Amino acid sequence: MRRKSFSASLFTPHPSLFTGCAYCILPRVADHYDMQEILSRVKAAFIGLAVGDALGAPVEFLTAHEIKAKYGRLEEIVGGGWLRLKAGQVTDDTEMSLCVARAIVAAGGWDLQGIAGRFAAWLKTKPIDVGDTCRKGIRNYMLKGELETPFNQWDAGNGAVMRLLPVALFTMGDDALLEKYAVAQAHLTHNHPLSDAACVYFGRLVHLAVLGFSKARMRRELEGLITEYPNFRFDPYRGLSTGYVVDTMQTVFHYFFKARDFEECLVGTVNQGGDADTTGAIAGALAGAYYGMENIPKRWIRKMDRKVMEDVVTLAERLITMSPTGMKGR
Numbered sequence: 001m002r003r004k005s006f007s008a009s010l011f012t013p014h015p016s017l018f019t020g021c022a023y024c025i026l027p028r029v030a031d032h033y034d035m036q037e038i039l040s041r042v043k044a045a046f047i048g049l050a051v052g053d054a055l056g057a058p059v060e061f062l063t064a065h066e067i068k069a070k071y072g073r074l075e076e077i078v079g080g081g082w083l084r085l086k087a088g089q090v091t092d093d094t095e096m097s098l099c100v101a102r103a104i105v106a107a108g109g110w111d112l113q114g115i116a117g118r119f120a121a122w123l124k125t126k127p128i129d130v131g132d133t134c135r136k137g138i139r140n141y142m143l144k145g146e147l148e149t150p151f152n153q154w155d156a157g158n159g160a161v162m163r164l165l166p167v168a169l170f171t172m173g174d175d176a177l178l179e180k181y182a183v184a185q186a187h188l189t190h191n192h193p194l195s196d197a198a199c200v201y202f203g204r205l206v207h208l209a210v211l212g213f214s215k216a217r218m219r220r221e222l223e224g225l226i227t228e229y230p231n232f233r234f235d236p237y238r239g240l241s242t243g244y245v246v247d248t249m250q251t252v253f254h255y256f257f258k259a260r261d262f263e264e265c266l267v268g269t270v271n272q273g274g275d276a277d278t279t280g281a282i283a284g285a286l287a288g289a290y291y292g293m294e295n296i297p298k299r300w301i302r303k304m305d306r307k308v309m310e311d312v313v314t315l316a317e318r319l320i321t322m323s324p325t326g327m328k329g330r
């Protein structure tokens with residue numbers, strides 16, 4: 001994708017637009033964006049999430065050293081792993097994201113109850129993989145009808161941010177809306193400031209990437225996160241990629257900013273091991289949003305479950321159409 005020329009030729013923000021919120025300016029400048037490029041990035045973000053999940057899941061819980069011994073460098077979607085997956089099969093990261101997306105699309109707008117209901121229906125299908133915190137939160141909803149799980153110091157896992165992408169797409173162009181809905185959806189299962197911060201800032205990066213901003217601008221955005229929560233500092237990279245949301249986001253940030261394309265970002269991320277399906281899914285969403293469709297390796301897309309690919313593309317288009325970007329009717 002010709003990001004440089006795109007940014008230079010199609011978007012020249014007026015400095016006054018950046019006062020207050022950094023970029024909630026879309027309704028006024030939507031005509032300056034190339035909507036086809038935005039659509040490409042939006043679809044690539046959701047496809048990237050599923051691809052990263054499928055690429056990383058076979059090496060979930062392995063260390064980087066174990067992956068090296070077994071695969072050399074994992075560069076293909078191979079299936080297997082502790083879940084004995086078919087090549088291209090996705091896990092809870094993609095499935096829960098689909099629940100969020102379908103609930104919003106079905107309701108024609110924000111519907112937290114609908115999201116919780118779809119999580120509950122999904123849990124009843126006995127999915128191959130569910131995080132403990134997600135299971136606990138969903139059961140809390142099923143038993144008590146509560147849409148917010150109580151604060152818990154152990155809830156700083158990555159289960160809320162792994163399914164945040166549809167919220168980022170639906171709120172594209174409105175930072176306040178992103179913050180409100182990102183935290184609301186997170187609190188269905190995870191109620192912890194570090195998880196909340198990861199969700200909001202991951203959403204902001206997705207917004208910036210989809211709208212064509214540079215990596216330097218995205219990196220600057222993260223300064224806010226690191227100032228507030230220095231734990232998220234990722235340079236120097238500590239090489240941890242557990243399910244703790246701080247480790248997860250450090251891994252995603254490190255490989256996203258270091259890599260030169262989608263494949264390099266994803267391969268680096270999943271070969272770190274640990275919670276590799278989730279780091280892969282989050283990195284895939286971010287790299288997809290940044291690089292667009294043509295940068296996702298075709299050989300990976302061919303391996304994916306076709307129905308999942310069709311669903312994520314359709315839902316991504318619907319979500320961006322419903323967002324405040326002013327794309328309605330285009």
Ligand SMILES: [Mg+2]
Nearest residue numbers: 091092093277
């Ligand atoms: Mg998973």
